[in-house]
Amino acid sequence: MNKILHTLKFSEAGVRGIVGDSLTPQLTASLASTFGRYTGSGRVIVARDTRSSGKMLEQAVIAGLLAVGCQPLILGIVPTPTVQLMVTHYKANGGIVITASHNPVEWNALKFIGPQGIFLDIRESMELFDIFTQGNLDYCPENDFKELRYETNAFELHMQRIFKEIDIESIRARKFKVALDCCNGVGALYSKHFLEELGCKVVSIYDKPNGIFERPPEPLAKNLTKLSETVKKHNCAIGFAHDPDGDRMTLVDNNGQAMNPQSTISLTVEHVLYEDPGPVVVNIQTSRAVEDIAKSYGCEVFYSKVGEINVVNMMMDKDSEIGGEGNCGGVIWRRLHPGRDSYVAMALMLEMLALNNESMSDICASIPKYFTISDKFPCSTFRAREIIHEFNKRYKNYECITFDGLRINLPDGWVLIRGSNTEPVLRLTVEAKKQQDAKKLLHDFSEEIKKIKI
C-alpha cells in the first residue's frame, strides 16, 4: 500500500498527516486558501501548538489565507480552546489551529473552526473538502491583499473569562499545592501562570514548550508515572496532566494515583450539576458513571457520536450546559464556550476541591466506580467498517447503539468498537464495574476481532 495515502486523514477532526511525508506545505496552503474562501475571505484566526513543524505549517497557512484576501490574525502558540474563544471575541469568519492534539510527535494537522467558535461539523467539513477537491481556487489580485495582524495577549483574555465564571476567592484562599504535567505542549507557556493566578503553588514537569514530547502525548493514566511521583514527592493536593494543545486534562489524586481520563468528566459533571442541574451530553465512549451521577440529580444524559463537534452540536440541541468526552478527558462547559477546555476543567476541579473540604482521593472515592480500558488495532477505515458490520450481525440481540461504530450495552458495562477519525486504527473500549470483568471483556473481544477474516 502507498504509505502517503495511508497517513493522510481528512475528517471532521481536520486534516491530519505525517510531516515530511503526507502533510506538505503545498497541501496546507491550498487547504488554508480553500477554508479562507469557504468562510468568505474575512478575518481568520491562526494558532498552533508547540510541535516543531508548527511554524513551517503556520507560514503555509498564512500564505494560503493572504492569497484569497483573508486577514490572518495570528495568536502564535496558544491552547486550542483559546482559539475558539478568540474567533467569537474578534467576530472572525473562522479559525485554523495547527495541532495534531494527542497524535504522536511526527504528526500534525489543521483543525478548522467556524464563525461560532466551534469546529466544522461533518457536513461543513465535507463541503470544505468538496471545494478543495474541485481545485480551481479563486485567488485574489494583489490590491485586495490585507495585512497580517498579531494578538499576543489571547490567553490572558481566555483566563479572565474563566475567572469571571468561578469562585476564585475560595480557590485562592486554599493556596493549593498543585503538580502540573505540560507534556512539552502549550501548557508549558500558560498553565503555571494560570494556576498561580488561582493562588496555587505549582510544581511543573515536562514544561519546556519545545514540542518534543517527553512522554506519550495522550494523557492516559499509564503515561503519568512522573506526575504521580511528583504529587507524592511534593505532597500536592492534586495533579493535572495536559495533552499538547491544552483541550484535554487528566487528574492525579493527592495520593499520587493517576485517574482514568473518564474521571475528569465524571467529577466535573458531579460538580456542575450540584449547583446547576440540567441535561448532560457525552459521547458514547464515556463512562456510565456520568449516567449514575446525573440520575442522582434527576438529570438526563444524551449520547452523541465521538468527536468534540458532535458533542457540542447535541449540547446545543438539548440545551445542555455541561458535557464532554470521557475517553479523552475533554470537558465542555457551555457557560464559557462550546469547546473542550482543559483550563475550564482545572478551574472547576479546583473549585470543587476548595468548596468540598475533602481530599482529592476522598472526592474520587465518592463517585461511582467503573473500569474503562481500551485497545487499538491497525486497520483501514474500510476494513474497520466491515468488522463493525460483522459485529452488528453477531450482537443484534443485545441493546446496541449503532450511530458511531457499535456500542453494546451490558447490564454492568458496555463494549464499543469503532474506527478512529484521526488514525488508521480500530478502537475497542470496554467498561465494567469490576476490573477483572473489564479485562475479560477486552480479552474476549480482542480475540474475536483478530479472528474476523475480511
Added chain:
Amino acid sequence: MRPTKLGSAGIRGVIGAGLTPENAIDFACAFGTFTNGGKIIVALDTRFSSEMLHQAVVSGLQSCGCEVHDLGIAPATLLSFAIPKLKADGALLIGGGHQRASWNSIVPWGANGAYLNSIQLRELFDIYYGRRFLTCRWDEIKKIIPVPESIQEQYFDALCKSVDTKAIAAANFTVINDFCNGSGSALEKQFASRFGLNSISINNILSGILPHNPEPRPHSAFQVQSLIKPLKSDVGFVFNSDMSRVSLVSDSGETLSEECTFPLGVDYLLSKAGKDGLRVISNICTSKTLDDVVARHNGILEKYTTGQSNIIDYMKESNAFISGEGSGSFTSNDWLPSFDAFYVSAVILEAMAVKQKTLSELVAELPRYHIVKKTITSSSMNAYNRIRALKNNFKDAKISEIDGLRLDWNDGWVSLRASSTEQLIRLISESKDKEIAEDRVLKIHALLENSI
C-alpha cells in the same frame, strides 16, 4: 495561458492568476532541493503580496530541511552582499522589482551572491517541473534565524571602500532620492550619512503603493524633476523598488534616459583606470552612446545576451573590467556580482566630485542619440514567431539573432526581444535622428500588429 514566467529572474507572475501560494511553495521546494537542504537567505520587498510569498517560501524551504536566514525587507544589493558574508548556499528574493503592480516574483541567487547562471537555472527548473522535492522529518525542521542588522553596517563599510568616499563627502552634494516606496528606503539614512549627503527622499514609505511606474525611465522621474531646481539639488536618483537600477535627473532638471547611467559610469571608471584594452560587457540593445564612450577610452566592448545574470556571469567568467545594461545599471568586477543602484549612484557622485563637474556638464560630454523604447503586449506563445517573421521585411539591414532580432543600419539600429520577465515584446530603436528612430518604431509596430 496563465501569466506565469520562469526565466533568468526566477518565477514571475500576476498574483493570484499566475503566482499562487502553491507554485511559490513548489518553487521554494525546488530551490531547497537544488541546494540539498542548505543554508538559504530570504528577503522581500514591500509589495502587498510579498508577505504572502515570503510566508510560502519560508515554509517550503523549511519542509526541505533548509536553514532559513531571514533578512526581512531588504533590497537585492544587501542580499547579494549577505550571501557570501553568511556563507549561505543561496537565497530567494521576493519582490516585484521594476514590474507593474499586481506582478511579483521569486528570484533565486547562488552562493556567490549572483543570480543563478543559465546552467544552474536549467537544473532548478527541471526539479520544479518534476515536482519531486526533498522533504525532512518533523525533528529535522530547522529554526528560522533573523539576519543581524549589523549586515547593513558591513555592507556600507564595503561600499565606502570601493569608491572615493572622501571626495564624495567633501563635495557636500544635495541629492534627491526616489525609492518608489521600495525596500531601498530602509537604507536611505545610512547612504546619506556615509557619503555626507544632504539627502532628500521622496516615495520612501515602505509600502506596496507604487507612486509611479517602477521602471526607472524619464517618465518615472517627473516627481524628482520638479524638485531639483527648487531644492538646488546636484542630482536626482530614481531607483526601482529592489535597488538594482537607477535613472538620473541632472542639476539642470533634465530627466536623463536610463541609457545614460551606464555610459556615465563607464566614462568615469575607464578614465580612472587609465589603461587601454579594458573589456566592457553589455547586451545587444544598449545605446550606441556606450560604444562611443568605450571607444574613446580605447576599451573593448563585448555584447552579450540580455539579462543581468548573463552579463555579470560573462564578466566574471571572462574577467572583464565592468558590465552593465542600458536599463540603468552596472557593476564592476571588484564589486558585488549583482546590479547595485547604491554603488552606481556612488560612482556617479564620485565622478562629479573628482572631476569637479556638474552632472549636466558630464552628460554634455556624452555623444547622445535618440532612443525610443516601446513595449508591445504579446503572449510568449506568439512573441517568438512574431519577431522571427519580421526578418524578411528588412532586407536593407544587417541582421543579428544572438538575442531576439537586431537590425543595424548606418544611421541607427533596432532591437526586438520577447521579454524574459513579462508577456511583452520589447522594441528599442535608436538613431542620431529622432524622426528616423520614431519612424522605425511605428513601422515595426504596424508590421507586428498585422502579423497576428
